[in-house]
Amino acid sequence: MHTDRDRCVRAVRSKDARFDGWFFTAVLTTGIYCRPSCPVVPPKPENMVFHPSAAACQQAGFRACKRCRPDTSPGSPEWNRRADLVARAMRLIADGVVDRDGVPGLAARLGYSTRQIERQLLAELGAGPLALARAQRAQTARLLIETTRLPMAEIAFAAGFASIRAFNDTVREVFALSPGELRTRAPEPTTPQTTAPGRTRAATPGTLTLRLPFRAPLNPDNLFGHLAATAVPGVEEWRDGAYRRTLRLPHGPGVAALAPKPDHVACRLTLADLRDLPVAISRCRRLLDLDADPVAVDDQLRTDPVLAPLVDKAPGRRVPRTVDGAEFAVRAVLGQQVSTAAARTHAARLVTAHGDPVDDPEGGLTHLFPAPEALAALDPAALAMPRTRRTTFTTLVRELAEGGLHLGVESDWRETRSRLLALPGFGPWTVDVIAMRALGDPDAFLPTDLGIRRAAAGLGLPATPAALTARATAWQPWRAYAVQYLWATDSHPINFLPV
Template identity: 65%
Template sequence: MLTDPQTCLTAVRARDSRFDGWFVTAVRTTGIYCRPSCPATPPKARNITFYPSAAAAQAGGFRACKRCRPDASPGSPEWNVRADLVARAMRLIADGVVDREGIAGLARRLGYSTRQIERQVRAELGASPLALARAQRAQTARVLVETTTLPLTQVAHAAGFGSIRSFNDTMREVFAMAPRELRAKARISAVTPDGVDPAWHHLQLRLPFRRPLCVDNLFGHLVATAVPGVEEWRDGAYRRTMRLPSGPAIVALRPQQDHVAARVWLRDLGDLPVAISRCRWLLDLDADPEAIDADLGRDPRLAAMVAGAPGRRVPRTVDGAELALRLVIGQQISTRAARTHAGRLVAAYGVRVADPDGGLTATFPDPAVVADADDATLAMPQRRRDTLRGLAVALASGDLYVSTSADWQRARDGLLALPGIGPWTVEGVAMRALGDPDAFPASDLGVRQAMAALGLPDRGTAQLRASAPWRPWRAYAVQHLWASGSHEINRLPDQARSDG
């Protein structure tokens, strides 16, 4: 986290939105904390305390600014580029693990003692994991209070509060307003429009990001590789099903100028924080594109690509195990064939979902189900079938862990130990499931062709040396390399139709 006082002060005086999410500014004379880009007149330096997180400012007795809404800023990009204990803990907290399983569950997943995790998280962020989870609950609650007509008792449950009293006390402490006061000031929309299955909770949200955002390859990749029944592109939005802790969900994500408009259908409102976290991860919305582009643009071989399409993100996944299985299904076959094979698996074993607003039919099967899938469903060479089953068994048993909080090296080693899985699959998982910003699928045909077109070595150690200047952002460099080709993953479906 950014805590150098002079750098922070400079950012605040410039109202620089690039630093939103890196730190918050607490003003001792007013008792509030703001994001760096707050439009209010910058306070005097002697009255400022910089905190590494909103939770730390709240623990210091400060409340959120009503004007700049620091609780609604994009998350810190720091957690996207690190694989240490604190970064992994933050990704798990964002995914709701502390709310569901407590600190003991967080420690169990990370393989450390609760004392070690408490100490390291507090040392870096100025707040405990419980305080960080509480700050996240407060933000989720505010979104629900201000954008839905849900009864406040349901808002408290959905945000993860254990009681109405703790919900009310936290909202007053963090926002200096009771939930009813927040709602009275907001313009709200209905939760469930007419004609929608009442079994679903329907919510509309805004997912902020740091500009610029290049939507072409981000949404284009997700749509071009979409599994029938699980994903679709409809009316300018990428839609997909998800398996969440309390049941299935459907999300529709539509890019806008300064945010992604999200529509979410949930069986259980308590899954909302998890759904938001996974959608943000899927679209890489917490990245710092200006920093990434600046580093990549220093290489004259990439400079024109970066300048021509600033803000490229890495298209990720909402489920690491699903992505790993799909990559194995797609080994050495076309994108279209991979979709067909995966769609057949979904049709046979996916959990059925009644889509209230489109053509989605099921969630992707659980690894344990894939491990026992019938040969007739897995119409592929025996060797790849064996690889798929071996991977599914490892994922289902817990021997292999490929979620956002996994140890990157341990996950790579575990994948490589499985017969039939090589560097292409491993780096694909590392890039899109683990979130390693330096993942580099060197053997990928599109990467090799693009590097050759730039006059660069396209294989072996010479290729790796040529990619060294792009570190630690090689996963983002890959997006630019892929985009130099004509594959459909590089364009939105609407663009492809208008161009063709």
């Protein structure tokens, strides 16, 4: 995108927010960089230089605009619709791997040399993994400075900086303000948090409230409806207008509360360790598919006259994803050939017996979903399911626990599909639903799904899986989003925002 100069200039002149996160505009005369929708008067085209990432702007010596705050724009949709090396690396960097394990750790997770990764990131993004991670640390630091009253030393280490000096230097370089000046300019954080009309709750220690931006439009009905309708008791719940769930994070447990608003998603995070803040934000954004480009998706699906009325009626549907690929795969197996209620019951039993307890003073969350290692150690005879599905379950958790199967953000979609199909009891439906929601493949399709077949019949689409798949080639590369529009023709609770 950033190499198409004419298109970038048009986007900046029209202040088109759809391109926020796709590219950044660096202004030669002011030394600042902006998002395309910056409200200030656009500079002359000859003074604009376009970069593919905030890190590239910072590395070129530009500071972030104080008006449009480009470091807080939605992430590029590129990293969620691709499965090549650069996209997988970007997802891992957002998940905090470089801060925890360094560039060698990033390379090990991807199976490439550090030199290969640095070369490809520099070629496409204008910045290497260290610079990209540094830009993320700067944004985390700014968030903590502006929304908490934590001492600056605690913020520095929570954001991932190795020293106070590195923290101070980076903040000054990126924002042209000292940490203290950033805090002075920010609104005073509010201590009480409203839970319902007439009730307030004091902020819990380690709790942060923030806004998650997205590209409009966003239809929250199927997104939050799906998460609420399939919620596993103890791990997830719908409470006070928000979807809440526990998070297994690198440095300890956390709880996220997510509520849809007209122009953002309200996010409240309670963390055992503030170093997990960027990881928690990244996983919440991925769960809600907030970095999608709904205009591109809907424009493609509208080319089919059958889907066009569905899109026009409720544009901006997202794909509900997951915060933990291994967890979702286990739940997909539990849900094979049973109702949603039965799948929730099976999962709740596993959670009570094998999940790690958590303390949730705000609601009814009690456990983390069990890790594969815990599930691999259980007695298969204790599983209340048919023998064949029991075999499927035990094989899956053993592969996950022993490292033979990876379902993280770094997964190669094609290779992972092949590995899943080789497991006993894994047919196309199970593999595709894992690809769609755990791996994040935007083109995953479920032609054998009962809900999809009912929707197809009602809309006059082909009835057989093979014929429907052939028809769906026109929806590529967004077939996972077509699934959401087809599912929405049913009256199942997954399609409605809870009250």
